[in-house]
Amino acid sequence: MSALIQARVVEHLQRLHLGFLADRLDALLAEAARREPTYLDFLDDLLRQEIDAKQRKRVAMGVQIAHFPSVKTLDDFDFKFQPSVDQRLVRELATARFLGQAENVLIFGAPGVGKTHLAIALGRAVVEAGHSVLFTSATALLSALSKAETDGQLSDRLMFYTKPKLLIIDELGYLPFERRSAHLFFQLVARRYERGSLLITTNQVVTQWGAVFGDDVLAAAILDRLLHHSHTLMIQGESYRLRQKKKAGLLGRAPQIDG
Numbered sequence: 001m002s003a004l005i006q007a008r009v010v011e012h013l014q015r016l017h018l019g020f021l022a023d024r025l026d027a028l029l030a031e032a033a034r035r036e037p038t039y040l041d042f043l044d045d046l047l048r049q050e051i052d053a054k055q056r057k058r059v060a061m062g063v064q065i066a067h068f069p070s071v072k073t074l075d076d077f078d079f080k081f082q083p084s085v086d087q088r089l090v091r092e093l094a095t096a097r098f099l100g101q102a103e104n105v106l107i108f109g110a111p112g113v114g115k116t117h118l119a120i121a122l123g124r125a126v127v128e129a130g131h132s133v134l135f136t137s138a139t140a141l142l143s144a145l146s147k148a149e150t151d152g153q154l155s156d157r158l159m160f161y162t163k164p165k166l167l168i169i170d171e172l173g174y175l176p177f178e179r180r181s182a183h184l185f186f187q188l189v190a191r192r193y194e195r196g197s198l199l200i201t202t203n204q205v206v207t208q209w210g211a212v213f214g215d216d217v218l219a220a221a222i223l224d225r226l227l228h229h230s231h232t233l234m235i236q237g238e239s240y241r242l243r244q245k246k247k248a249g250l251l252g253r254a255p256q257i258d259g
Contacts (some may be wrong), residue, residue, distance in 0.1 A: 021046055021055035062127035066168075068135050072120040082114055084144025084236040093122055093231060096129035098197060099165050105199040106229040111174075115201035120166050122199060127170050131165040138172040139234075145184040162191045166199060173204035173212045182213040193225045200226070 006025065011023035019120065026153055027047075032042050033247065074094060091097075093105060105122070107115045107256050123133045134145075141161070148157035161167055192198055210216035 002163060010205050018050050020050050024049075046241050053077050058130075062133065063124060066123055066127060066133040066135050068120050068123060069116075069152070070120065071116045073124060074118075074121045077114060077117055077121060079217065082235055082237040084234060085114075085118070086233060089231060089233065090118065090122070094125035096126045096131055096166075098231060099126065101229055102192075102194050102197050104197055104226050105233070106226065106230060107199070107201045107233045107235065108205060109201075109235030109237075110239065111203055113235040115169050115203075115235060115238050118235075119170055119199055120231070123168050125127055126166050133166045133168065134161070134164040135168040135170065136161075137170045139171065141169055141188075142177065142181045142184065145188070146181060147159065149184065158191055160187055161188055162196060164196065166197045167192065168199045168201075170201050172200050172202040173208070177213050179214050182215060182218055185213070185246075186218055189222050194229070198226065 006029075010025055013025070028046065037045065071204075074090065077085075077090075078087055080244055098105065109115050119136065123135055125134050145157055145161075148154045159199050178225060189198070190205065204212055206227075209219040213219040213222065
């Protein structure tokens with residue numbers, strides 16, 4: 001009779017989409033027999049484990065959809081090495097509350113100072129908070145938009161980049177935009193304006209964006225929309241990669257010149 005009841009319980013759990021409990025029921029019952037918890041404690045533990053399992057599965061799927069290029073977390077970021085980073089703001093952004101008002105995040109800094117690390121880490125935190133994220137480099141983004149325009153599918157591609165609650169665009173400004181690409185980028189920014197958040201990393205200060213986009217007027221229009229509701233992080237420090245090379249002795253002292 002107990003085997004029949006257990007089979008029926010498993011069936012009920014599966015119909016209720018409580019797959020974690022259904023798969024581990026034997027182990028959970030054995031653990032309960034050993035610890036002899038109260039009915040309420042047993043039920044509380046079951047539900048907690050199922051919720052935790054669903055959260056892990058949801059985050060794993062969200063991370064996969066986001067296409068992060070590597071695994072980075074805020075716990076891994078060395079704030080002591082980059083003291084210019086506003087740690088309080090970073091922790092606030094990690095709550096994902098900025099998405100509620102479709103606010104943007106702009107991270108400025110020289111190559112190698114940790115901009116991409118912060119972008120990925122904040123993106124993962126947003127996924128863990130239950131929101132959709134998509135990560136792309138500026139180069140890949142513009143390539144995709146240009147191809148879509150050529151194929152007559154620009155509207156669909158712009159919609160694809162508009163859907164995520166947070167779109168992360170990495171390495172803006174490392175290469176100048178062609179004029180048509182700059183206009184495509186403006187269309188994307190305009191579509192997401194006050195509808196969805198953007199997180200952009202760039203090595204160019206805003207005064208140089210005219211050169212990046214090849215058009216001062218267009219750059220001003222883009223910046224107007226990006227900065228209207230935004231948070232900015234300035235990283236002023238040494239490159240992590242250069243530090244590692246120095247530690248490895250790959251960067252020697254400059255030669256002394258006599259005279």
